[in-house]
Amino acid sequence: MSPRPGFVLEVDRSTPPTLFWHGERxxxxxxxxxxxxxxxxxxLEPLADxxxxxxxxxxxxxxxxxxxxxxxxxxxxxxxxxxxxxxxLPPMERPDIRQLVIEEVLDLAADAGVxxxxxxxxxxxxxxxxxxxxxxxxxxxxYDAFAPNGLLSxxxxxxxxALVHLGCTDQGEDVEINRRAAESDxxxxxxxxxxxxxxxxxxxxxxxxxxxxxxxxxxxxxMRQSRSFMDQHRSELHSSNWRMGKLIAESGVNVFQIETxxxxxxxPSPFGFLQKREWEWGVRDRLxxxxxxxxxxxxxxxxxxxxxxxxxAPHRMTSVQAGEVEAVHARTxxxxxxxxxxxxxxxTDILTMGLPYISPYNVNSILNPILVACLGLGYLFNLYRxxxxxxxxxxxxxxxxxxxxxxxxxxPSYIDFFEEVLSQSTDPTVVxxxxxxxxxxxxxxxxxxRTGHAYHGVHPFYMWYWCAHALDHLGAVIVxxxxxxxxxxxxxxxxxTLTDALEMATDVVGRDPSLTHLHxxxxxxxxxx
Amino acid sequence: MKALVVERNVPRFAAARLxxxxxxxxxxxxxxxxxxxxxxxxxPGEGWHHLxxxxxxxxxxxxxxxxxxxxxxxxxxxxxxxxxxxxxxxVLDDGGTDRAGRALAPGTRVVIEPVLGCVPRHIMPPCAAxxxxxxxxxxxxxxxxxxxxLQTGFCADTGGGWSxxxxxxxxxxxxxxxxxxTDEDAVMVEPTACAVHAALAGQVAPGDVVAVIGxxxxxxxxxxxxxxLVRPGTRCTVVVGARHPHQxxxxxxxxxxxxxxxDHLARAVRRSVGSLVLGGRLTxxxxxxxxxxxxxxxxxxxxxxxxxxxxxVMVGMPAKVDVDLAPLWQxxxxxxxxxxxxxxxxxxxxxxxxxxxxxxLELVEQAGLGRLVSATYPLDRxxxxxxxxxxxxxxxxxxxAFDLRHxxxxxx
Numbered sequence: 001m002s003p004r005p006g007f008v009l010e011v012d013r014s015t016p017p018t019l020f021w022h023g024e025r026x027x028x029x030x031x032x033x034x035x036x037x038x039x040x041x042x043x044l045e046p047l048a049d050x051x052x053x054x055x056x057x058x059x060x061x062x063x064x065x066x067x068x069x070x071x072x073x074x075x076x077x078x079x080x081x082x083x084x085x086x087x088x089l090p091p092m093e094r095p096d097i098r099q100l101v102i103e104e105v106l107d108l109a110a111d112a113g114v115x116x117x118x119x120x121x122x123x124x125x126x127x128x129x130x131x132x133x134x135x136x137x138x139x140x141x142x143y144d145a146f147a148p149n150g151l152l153s154x155x156x157x158x159x160x161x162a163l164v165h166l167g168c169t170d171q172g173e174d175v176e177i178n179r180r181a182a183e184s185d186x187x188x189x190x191x192x193x194x195x196x197x198x199x200x201x202x203x204x205x206x207x208x209x210x211x212x213x214x215x216x217x218x219x220x221x222x223m224r225q226s227r228s229f230m231d232q233h234r235s236e237l238h239s240s241n242w243r244m245g246k247l248i249a250e251s252g253v254n255v256f257q258i259e260t261x262x263x264x265x266x267x268p269s270p271f272g273f274l275q276k277r278e279w280e281w282g283v284r285d286r287l288x289x290x291x292x293x294x295x296x297x298x299x300x301x302x303x304x305x306x307x308x309x310x311x312x313a314p315h316r317m318t319s320v321q322a323g324e325v326e327a328v329h330a331r332t333x334x335x336x337x338x339x340x341x342x343x344x345x346x347x348t349d350i351l352t353m354g355l356p357y358i359s360p361y362n363v364n365s366i367l368n369p370i371l372v373a374c375l376g377l378g379y380l381f382n383l384y385r386x387x388x389x390x391x392x393x394x395x396x397x398x399x400x401x402x403x404x405x406x407x408x409x410x411x412p413s414y415i416d417f418f419e420e421v422l423s424q425s426t427d428p429t430v431v432x433x434x435x436x437x438x439x440x441x442x443x444x445x446x447x448x449x450r451t452g453h454a455y456h457g458v459h460p461f462y463m464w465y466w467c468a469h470a471l472d473h474l475g476a477v478i479v480x481x482x483x484x485x486x487x488x489x490x491x492x493x494x495x496x497t498l499t500d501a502l503e504m505a506t507d508v509v510g511r512d513p514s515l516t517h518l519h520x521x522x523x524x525x526x527x528x529x
Numbered sequence: 530m531k532a533l534v535v536e537r538n539v540p541r542f543a544a545a546r547l548x549x550x551x552x553x554x555x556x557x558x559x560x561x562x563x564x565x566x567x568x569x570x571x572x573p574g575e576g577w578h579h580l581x582x583x584x585x586x587x588x589x590x591x592x593x594x595x596x597x598x599x600x601x602x603x604x605x606x607x608x609x610x611x612x613x614x615x616x617x618x619x620v621l622d623d624g625g626t627d628r629a630g631r632a633l634a635p636g637t638r639v640v641i642e643p644v645l646g647c648v649p650r651h652i653m654p655p656c657a658a659x660x661x662x663x664x665x666x667x668x669x670x671x672x673x674x675x676x677x678x679l680q681t682g683f684c685a686d687t688g689g690g691w692s693x694x695x696x697x698x699x700x701x702x703x704x705x706x707x708x709x710x711t712d713e714d715a716v717m718v719e720p721t722a723c724a725v726h727a728a729l730a731g732q733v734a735p736g737d738v739v740a741v742i743g744x745x746x747x748x749x750x751x752x753x754x755x756x757x758l759v760r761p762g763t764r765c766t767v768v769v770g771a772r773h774p775h776q777x778x779x780x781x782x783x784x785x786x787x788x789x790x791x792d793h794l795a796r797a798v799r800r801s802v803g804s805l806v807l808g809g810r811l812t813x814x815x816x817x818x819x820x821x822x823x824x825x826x827x828x829x830x831x832x833x834x835x836x837x838x839x840x841x842v843m844v845g846m847p848a849k850v851d852v853d854l855a856p857l858w859q860x861x862x863x864x865x866x867x868x869x870x871x872x873x874x875x876x877x878x879x880x881x882x883x884x885x886x887x888x889x890l891e892l893v894e895q896a897g898l899g900r901l902v903s904a905t906y907p908l909d910r911x912x913x914x915x916x917x918x919x920x921x922x923x924x925x926x927x928x929x930a931f932d933l934r935h936x937x938x939x940x941x
Contacts, residue, residue, distance in 0.1 A: 415793075415796065416796055416797070419790075419793055419796070419797070420787065420789075420797065420800060438800075438803075442800070442803055443803060443804075443805060444799060444803070444804065444805050444806060447805060
């Protein structure tokens with residue numbers, strides 16, 4: 001039986017309560033009659049043999065690119081860059097897609113007699129990966145062959161010796177990327193395209209760039225003009241990256257792009273109820289939900305967090321494309337849409353969503369209040385094509401504990417951003433103008449980014465900029481079950497229950513508003529007609 | 530007439546010290562303080578005048594004394610029994626003269642500069658400190674015509690502000706209160722003078738980052754002094770650690786650039802100066818740190834916050850503390866005290882010397898500091914008053930005072 005497409009349910013009297021993620025916990029909420037619930041399509045059938053599919057993609061590249069084996073020759077300098085720990089979410093069961101793809105590329109390189117091969121984690125301004133995380137992504141064989149010999153590095157956006165300025169785009173945007181990647185005879189970039197935003201020219205132009213380069217598209221104005229980030233053709237973020245990508249190509253950097261897509265089989269069997277529609281829960285699902293809820297309700301948040309971060313997703317590969325960047329990305333985008341697209345008729349007054357424990361920037365860490373905002377307003381709000389799910393001036397209701405809690409190792413500058421910046425302004429433009437430079441150039445943050453496992457000092461600003469479009473668009477943001485102090489610091493309103501939140505929302509959208517619930521994860525993309 | 534009197538009673542001091550483990554001011558009922566019938570103290574000599582108190586504040590040094598926690602180094606410069614209360618606004622019912630020799634009509638409201646230096650002690654010639662105007666550093670506070678006592682409120686001969694029987698003040702201690710001042714404004718002049726003296730002792734230079742530890746009355750007044758007196762001529766950044774919401778709000782209103790939780794102060798200072806961190810200590814740090822608490826913890830924090838060759842000003846009254854001074858030695862930090870007041874070099878460029886009290890009078894009016902008086906109590910509710918003062922921060926207060934204006938007293 002083929003997987004069922006996405007579905008929009010209209011809630012009636014017989015509809016059971018709807019599952020909301022609430023950080024490391026769940027809530028069952030009864031939505032008002034007439035509300036809509038958007039469910040993701042069921043997981044697509046995975047590729048029968050990913051390794052065969054990868055080899056075929058490397059031999060039959062898209063966009064007029066030569067097969068990879070013909071691009072490899074003895075004496076050449078080959079660099080393989082790959083996505084970092086922010087993808088996929090949750091981290092997938094072994095073997096990770098990156099391992100499968102890179103093993104095939106390395107086999108071809110070995111066959112061609114290529115000796116000078118280096119691997120680079122495309123960190124951009126993210127934290128450095130730990131050894132266990134690298135072993136998980138690459139497999140022990142690759143890790144042990146490269147890391148001890150210094151041939152596996154993590155991109156350092158603050159090492160002037162390891163960067164090269166390739167020039168400026170016709171819009172005056174600096175393009176400064178990793179020197180090893182730029183000066184290689186061939187740069188192979190291995191992507192995991194969890195959402196349509198990932199990949200394309202963004203892979204190299206962002207993943208291997210410096211702050212000097214990134215600041216041109218990671219800013220409030222660009223973010224406001226990206227409607228949405230998931231729709232490349234209406235995203236200024238992508239336009240800027242595409243301009244940079246063209247300049248990178250014109251500079252002689254030869255990029256061989258590999259993009260992969262996953263099905264949305266996101267949680268393993270103990271959490272199988274998360275993948276299902278509530279009215280279809282069987283006895284096993286109900287028992288699973290009850291057991292998980294009871295245990296989690298009695299478990300300290302920190303312990304529950306550790307349990308969830310050990311979850312490995314049973315994601316399976318649904319497609320692999322290789323070759324010229326733009327041709328590859330166009331095919332990848334189609335494949336992501338095939339898995340995640342759901343057609344939705346019209347906008348809503350109130351959009352509700354339950355936020356899980358994880359976002360791209362807190363793998364093995366805490367979803368701090370800034371990341372809560374980014375996950376809701378930056379990511380889930382932007383999971384649309386056409387128009388936002390919620391109308392302009394509407395209300396977004398998010399469910400998350402939003403504890404005033406930060407990971408001092410991964411997110412040191414977030415702590416100061418929350419205390420020093422958001423206490424003075426939540427306007428992304430004001431925040432950027434008054435504070436960004438001092439955080440971006442702070443020598444302590446730079447030291448921690450380069451030598452520890454800290455996100456770059458400017459990273460919390462970028463998280464806040466991701467929210468800029470939603471902040472402009474929405475009439476109010478209400479967080480259900482959040483720490484009131486932390487929620488207020490974000491500039492949002494706190495409600496104890498969904499009922500209270502809906503009552504508060506009527507102040508903004510009036511009586512009898514329409515309501516739509518975004519039932520994620522698993523991820524979906526709304527094509528709003 | 531009544532007065533609160535502190536007697537030399539070792540068991541009662543010990544009991545107060547034990548009780549203070551449950552909170553400052555909690556031992557008032559069993560400590561050395563007693564409410565007694567009183568008569569006005571006799572005038573000790575020429576130039577002295579009777580003063581009827583209106584409001585008298587409860588200072589941290591009063592609480593430390595009553596808790597039995599103050600340093601034993603004060604033992605020889607106080608005399609028992611004494612009536613506490615050195616933050617006083619009162620009325621000269623019989624008139625008098627002020628420190629400039631001007632006649633003051635009966636009913637004039639005045640504040641007193643409580644230091645008992647050489648002039649009120651009738652010691653001539655005065656010591657070098659008094660001779661140069663730095664009366665707070667007087668070498669003769671245990672000598673002359675008066676019993677030992679570094680200030681009014683710690684001297685057996687002068688009485689103190691916590692009394693409806695009144696006290697005596699020497700003309701050299703008397704400052705008339707401007708008519709525009711409320712009694713609350715006036716009672717804040719003395720602690721404001723302490724803060725002015727401390728702020729100027731910081732020797733803040735243009736561009737400095739200044740950290741203030743503690744946002745009780747003294748901390749907030751120091752912030753105000755920095756904001757209104759120092760910063761107009763010396764652009765600096767003032768970062769304050771404040772635990773309670775009302776302290777944060779007030780610090781911001783009084784001119785702090787940044788107010789953070791005390792646990793976050795090191796992070797905020799680090800952000801302001803852009804230094805690195807090593808072993809929990811900043812490699813750089815604030816140019817000047819004002820310790821407005823005076824505990825071992827606050828002094829240790831100050832030493833962790835200050836930069837090499839920086840300056841730590843002890844504003845809060847310390848006692849015996851156990852602190853690792855290795856950072857002070859290795860980083861060549863200057864640790865200076867800031868006690869009381871005297872004469873100051875005006876912070877304005879090319880400014881003349883001014884009495885600290887004169888600067889304080891201006892600052893109180895300019896910053897509206899009377900609003901920091903959060904609650905008042907009649908004398909007979911002194912146990913409640915002291916408990917309130919001892920828990921001022923937690924209870925949303927800044928300064929608690931005795932209200933002596935009404936025979937039956939009132940609170941607010």
